[in-house]
Amino acid sequence: MNRNDFLMLNQDIIFFDNAATTFKPVSVVNAITDYYNKYCCNAFRGDYKIGLIVDDNINNTRNLVKDYINANSTKEIIFTSGTTEGINIVAAGYFRKILKEHDEIILSKGDHASNIMPWQRLASELNLVIKYVDLDDSNYVTLDNIKRVVTPNTKVISLAYISNVIGDLRPIKEITNFAHQNGIYVVCDASQSVGHRKTDVQDLDVDFLVFSGHKMYGPTGIGVLYGKKDLLELTDPINLGGGMNETFTDFDYQLKELPTRFEAGTLNIAGIIGLGEAIKYINSIGIDKISEYEYKLREYLVNKLIKLDYIDIINLESDSGIVTFNVDGIFAQDVAIYLDKYNICVRAGNHCTKLLKDVINVRNTIRISLAFYNTTEEIDTLVDLLSDKDKIIREML
């Protein structure tokens, strides 16, 4: 779909590493260059016309994000540098203030380092307990297994909506419903879902949700932290400085209102503009149409791979465009390098999900992650190359 919108696709390349980052449509790239070439200046301080264009664009993006994830208000939309920063703000800015010794945090071993390590640091600082929810036979997170690890001390559940190796869509809405009945907060890492599947923060009812622009056809270095307004009001910004202070005197300061108080220093203006354009782009196709198409591609790929008996698919069923596998007897990285010789980009490794090896018993895997601009023809090329194991061994060196 829409392949002409991506100049990266003009070259001889098949890109199957969209979970790491996606390509950017021309409209996004143009919006960014327009900012630098036509109205380049700082935000919220210019007394001149081009400054007002910048301000308008920032406000527009905030509105676009709000509508895209169905937040209540733009006060709940905070620009960050990405998912990683978002989770760190939530952990250190909110939960550090409210958690107490022996409180428990529930995480999953299928989650990314950025949704584990900030909690580990907090746990060691405050003497909290981290518990990992058991994954089921398909390596999914289920509500039942969450219920099994919850205790009266559980205060936070932090999970990816879609995980980045197994690609399972977690039942966040049901988890949140149960969590809130038990006084537990829910933090959601939406980085793998937000460009592929509808995200409605009011429907999910999560307390915080974070994502990165670059995994949703937007630029790198920009992301969003959504938080319920009453919770953000109580959250401390990590950075202090220009733009976010109401006043400051020799020994004291007062912060601005939401969301500005979280956005110290010069913003990533080009990133914000690019993110806004990426959302417009997704909306122009329709997120549901993207989900459906990517799911069909996934089925097409899995149905072909499954016929190769030396390929072990780790996540036969999952609700995303992520397919993770190994070729029996060949190290994941060797397969990736073999495919790269044919200009096919796949990812090999542990995908920053180092704890998952305890569960799936393999440390390294090959991951294909699809986007709507991938095609069945590209999948045919990939599968053809994987169909001859001797050829892989011959050519991998």
Add this chain to the structure above:
Amino acid sequence: MDDELKRSIILDNFSNPKNKRVVDDPSYLTSNTNNESCIDNIDLFVKVEDGKIVDICFNGEACAISTSSTSIMIKNLIGKTIKEAKAYVNNFEAMVNEEAYDEELLNDAIVYEDIYKQKNRVKCATLPYTGIKKIINNLED
């Protein structure tokens, strides 16, 4: 050396690596390369007696290039003094960094003479060398 021969030496050392086993013997010095690469993981176990390397084993999960390079390095280092081992390691690194080196000293490790052309493989070939340096650089010649 022609490419077919290189390939078969690499594949042979990958499929039947020298001394791939875990050692649980405190007289062996150990190092791990986990930090150097997020994917290949090689543990080295080295036994030194009277300034001489008498045994090296390894264990871990690594790609064809890392595994074969480890196997070849082990074959080449067993029996060498620490001083000779350091010279060998320097020589190997010179080769992959496209600097002047002495072919004679490298034996089969010469199969990686063109590895510099594959940027994503240089780290694989040098991984066991990173590991062995952690051990021998702390030893007197």
